[in-house]
Amino acid sequence: MKKRFAFFCLTVIAAVAFFFSGQAPVHAEKTYTIGTDVTFPPFVYANSNNKYVGIDMELIRSIAKEEGFKIKIKPLGFNAAVQSVSSGQTDGVIAGMTITDERKQTFDFSNPYYESGIVMAVSPKSGIKGLQDLKGKKVAVKTGTQGATYANSIKKKYGFKVVTFDDSDNVYNDVKTGNSAACFDDSAVLNYGVKTGLGLKVVTKPTDIGQYGFAVKKGQNQELLKMFNKGLAKLKKNGKYNQIIKKYTGAAATSSTKKSNNKKDAESNTFIGLIKQNRQAIGSGILETLKLTVLSIIFATIFGVLIGLLGVIPNKFAQGVSTVIIYIFRGLPLLVLALFIYNGIPSLTGSKIPAFVAGIITLTLNEGAYTAAFVKGGIEAVDSGQMEAARSLGLPFRKAMSKIVLPQGIKIMVPSFINQFIITLKDTSILSIIGILELTQTGKIIIARNLQGFKVWTIVAVIYLLLITILTLLSKWVERRIND
Amino acid sequence: MTDLKVDVKNLVKNFGDNHVLKGINFEVANNEVVVLIGPSGSGKSTLLRCLNRLEDPTSGKIVIDGKDISDSKTNIDQARENIGMVFQHFNLFNNLTVEQNIALAPTELGKASKEEAADQAKKLLETVGLVDKYDAMPRSLSGGQKQRVAIARALAMKPDIMLFDEPTSALDPEMVGDVLAVMKKLAKEGMTMVVVTHEMGFAKEVADRVVFMADGKVVEEGKPTDVFEHPQNDRTKAFLEKVINV
Numbered sequence: 270m271k272k273r274f275a276f277f278c279l280t281v282i283a284a285v286a287f288f289f290s291g292q293a294p295v296h297a298e299k300t301y302t303i304g305t306d307v308t309f310p311p312f313v314y315a316n317s318n319n320k321y322v323g324i325d326m327e328l329i330r331s332i333a334k335e336e337g338f339k340i341k342i343k344p345l346g347f348n349a350a351v352q353s354v355s356s357g358q359t360d361g362v363i364a365g366m367t368i369t370d371e372r373k374q375t376f377d378f379s380n381p382y383y384e385s386g387i388v389m390a391v392s393p394k395s396g397i398k399g400l401q402d403l404k405g406k407k408v409a410v411k412t413g414t415q416g417a418t419y420a421n422s423i424k425k426k427y428g429f430k431v432v433t434f435d436d437s438d439n440v441y442n443d444v445k446t447g448n449s450a451a452c453f454d455d456s457a458v459l460n461y462g463v464k465t466g467l468g469l470k471v472v473t474k475p476t477d478i479g480q481y482g483f484a485v486k487k488g489q490n491q492e493l494l495k496m497f498n499k500g501l502a503k504l505k506k507n508g509k510y511n512q513i514i515k516k517y518t519g520a521a522a523t524s525s526t527k528k529s530n531n532k533k534d535a536e537s538n539t540f541i542g543l544i545k546q547n548r549q550a551i552g553s554g555i556l557e558t559l560k561l562t563v564l565s566i567i568f569a570t571i572f573g574v575l576i577g578l579l580g581v582i583p584n585k586f587a588q589g590v591s592t593v594i595i596y597i598f599r600g601l602p603l604l605v606l607a608l609f610i611y612n613g614i615p616s617l618t619g620s621k622i623p624a625f626v627a628g629i630i631t632l633t634l635n636e637g638a639y640t641a642a643f644v645k646g647g648i649e650a651v652d653s654g655q656m657e658a659a660r661s662l663g664l665p666f667r668k669a670m671s672k673i674v675l676p677q678g679i680k681i682m683v684p685s686f687i688n689q690f691i692i693t694l695k696d697t698s699i700l701s702i703i704g705i706l707e708l709t710q711t712g713k714i715i716i717a718r719n720l721q722g723f724k725v726w727t728i729v730a731v732i733y734l735l736l737i738t739i740l741t742l743l744s745k746w747v748e749r750r751i752n753d
Numbered sequence: 754m755t756d757l758k759v760d761v762k763n764l765v766k767n768f769g770d771n772h773v774l775k776g777i778n779f780e781v782a783n784n785e786v787v788v789l790i791g792p793s794g795s796g797k798s799t800l801l802r803c804l805n806r807l808e809d810p811t812s813g814k815i816v817i818d819g820k821d822i823s824d825s826k827t828n829i830d831q832a833r834e835n836i837g838m839v840f841q842h843f844n845l846f847n848n849l850t851v852e853q854n855i856a857l858a859p860t861e862l863g864k865a866s867k868e869e870a871a872d873q874a875k876k877l878l879e880t881v882g883l884v885d886k887y888d889a890m891p892r893s894l895s896g897g898q899k900q901r902v903a904i905a906r907a908l909a910m911k912p913d914i915m916l917f918d919e920p921t922s923a924l925d926p927e928m929v930g931d932v933l934a935v936m937k938k939l940a941k942e943g944m945t946m947v948v949v950t951h952e953m954g955f956a957k958e959v960a961d962r963v964v965f966m967a968d969g970k971v972v973e974e975g976k977p978t979d980v981f982e983h984p985q986n987d988r989t990k991a992f993l994e995k996v997i998n999v
């Protein structure tokens with residue numbers, strides 16, 4: 270029973286892995302996965318077609334073309350992108366990343382491709398003119414950036430508190446709403462933002478000048494690093510490099526973006542406009558959320574029922590295994606579990622997992638643990654006399670369980686199952702942390718581009734409620750069928 | 754091999770520190786009806802449950818129909834097919850109809866085809882006087898009806914031995930007679946039976962032997978008339994006085 274169960278689990282996991290890894294295209298040229306930020310204009314951002322553009326994107330694409338290799342861009346967010354390189358999930362990272370001694374411990378950097386310093390930006394309405402005005406105030410920064418390091422290094426001296434966010438968008442918003450008095454970020458980014466109508470103003474001169482580099486994990490993917498350097502040199506020589514920089518920072522570029530921002534604002538200020546404009550992105554986000562939900566529900570139910578059953582068979586060892594599995598996976602926060610599986614497992618085993626598979630495994634384990642707990646509880650809630658009567662007739666444990674106890678237990682469990690399905694649907698949103706482009710991540714990216722936080726989150730929330738309503742109605746229908 | 758259907762030697766059963774059975778020796782001959790009596794907590798149910806290993810004995814030997822039940826190598830499921838059990842609280846399968854309750858084990862264990870089992874269920878329901886409940890769900894039955902279905906269910910496996918654990922004590926008084934009537938019929942047909950009950954009338958009329966247990970031991974046993982009218986042991990006397998006074 271135990272062996273068979275373990276075998277079954279492995280088969281399921283292998284099947285999932287196979288199914289999804291089978292979708293990865295096989296090319297003659299080597300394809301490198303490049304992690305990047307979700308939004309860090311002018312270096313990385315999604316344009317209105319949800320295509321990733323910016324200095325970093327154009328550079329890496331041009332270099333790949335120049336040197337004849339293929340790339341797959343993964344907008345994971347700066348932090349996740351950096352982590353996924355060090356865990357081997359991705360091959361390289363280009364995300365306006367400053368070359369520092371500390372980072373050199375874990376990464377090998379290319380030759381610098383851009384120079385930038387740290388500046389401070391404030392809301393134009395605030396009276397803050399410099400660092401000395403920050404005493405007792407809050408300052409917003411983005412996790413893991415040079416701006417954050419700089420802010421932390423001077424916070425004692427100037428007496429302010431540092432608040433960290435995962436996305437630039439949240440950093441700027443916090444300053445605009447007045448929660449934070451100021452933010453620190455790279456000059457190129459902030460200047461670009463200011464020029465394109467971000468609604469902040471820069472009040473300090475660049476300090477802590479740093480150089481941006483493309484990075485790979487220390488000692489790994491050296492050929493990729495060489496190709497990057499070679500390609501970069503070529504681009505600088507043939508003028509393409511300057512062309513790219515100018516395209517994104519020149520006066521013409523920024524003013525045209527500003528204009529299109531304004532134009533876009535006018536037509537997409539309404540909910541309908543926003544939905545229309547992002548129809549495709551939202552549609553594929555919903556699809557991804559549904560895929561995650563359905564597959565996770567199926568696997569979590571199988572996993573949970575098996576672990577739950579393991580907990581009621583008359584064998585101390587099996588019960589122990591069940592209890593421990595439930596304890597661990599119900600105890601771990603979903604977010605931690607997702608990051609652990611996506612980043613941690615590859616560090617241990619040396620092989621990558623696609624984010625989608627990591628997401629399914631995460632939800633299977635977490636939702637499965639909850640399922641196991643109520644499956645066990647449901648079975649235990651069936652009067653023990655039922656099992657005894659069945660066994661006393663000579664029915665083996667499995668028959669007694671499947672014919673008598675389970676059918677009665679399932680009735681008890683049905684409401685918990687429905688509840689768990691709804692929770693699973695909601696929990697898929699947490700998988701945005703590992704860069705899966707589901708509904709929440711889609712929302713984040715749309716906001717990163719148009720800064721319409723309130724409206725976009727409203728749309729996303731309504732869509733979730735609709736999906737949950739459909740799922741609930743479907744479950745109730747099934748419940749009625751079971752009870753008849 | 755002797756004519757013994759049940760042969761229990763030096764059976765000990767502990768629940769942790771609670772020593773419930775303290776070395777029981779207990780025999781039942783073929784076709785014999787034995788009534789087990791004794792105060793609450795004396796271990797009657799535990800003894801009965803050890804006979805089909807619903808409880809694992811701590812030590813001692815239990816041989817039923819020549820099979821050593823206490824040996825872990827014995828196929829307990831096969832042994833149980835031959836030992837019917839009727840519970841105080843009936844334990845009918847709540848998710849199945851009356852017919853399915855009776856037919857489940859024979860069909861699942863390959864003893865009969867679906868049709869045969871359904872036929873047999875009907876016949877058994879006739880003997881317990883409940884043919885009209887063939888398609889009923891257990892929850893729609895009265896306690897007495899439930900218990901008669903439970904007896905029919907146990908009989909469907911054609912056991913050699915039937916164990917009854919206080920089959921009438923959860924019933925309203927007016928239901929008791931019907932259930933006892935079924936049990937008497939069984940006894941007359943020569944079924945080997947071990948019955949835990951406080952129905953002294955039944956014991957006097959049907960039992961070949963009465964066994965009095967107290968405090969995890971067999972204290973006294975003999976013909977019903979002997980035990981009831983001339984109890985030897987003080988505890989038996991005390992117990993019988995109480996039961997009769999009730």
Ligand SMILES: Nc1ncnc2c1ncn2[C@@H]1O[C@H](COP(=O)(O)OP(=O)(O)OP(=O)(O)O)[C@@H](O)[C@H]1O
Pocket residue numbers: 768771773791792793794795796797798799800
């Ligand atoms: N599963 C169990 N776990 C622990 N103790 C038990 C268990 N089953 C029975 N006991 C204990 O064993 C003792 C004997 O119980 P048993 O049910 O055999 O008595 P009984 O003679 O059938 O009593 P009654 O007439 O009340 O049914 C009691 O002290 C009871 O608490």
Ligand SMILES: [Mg+2]
Pocket residue numbers: 797798799918919
């Ligand atoms: Mg009892």
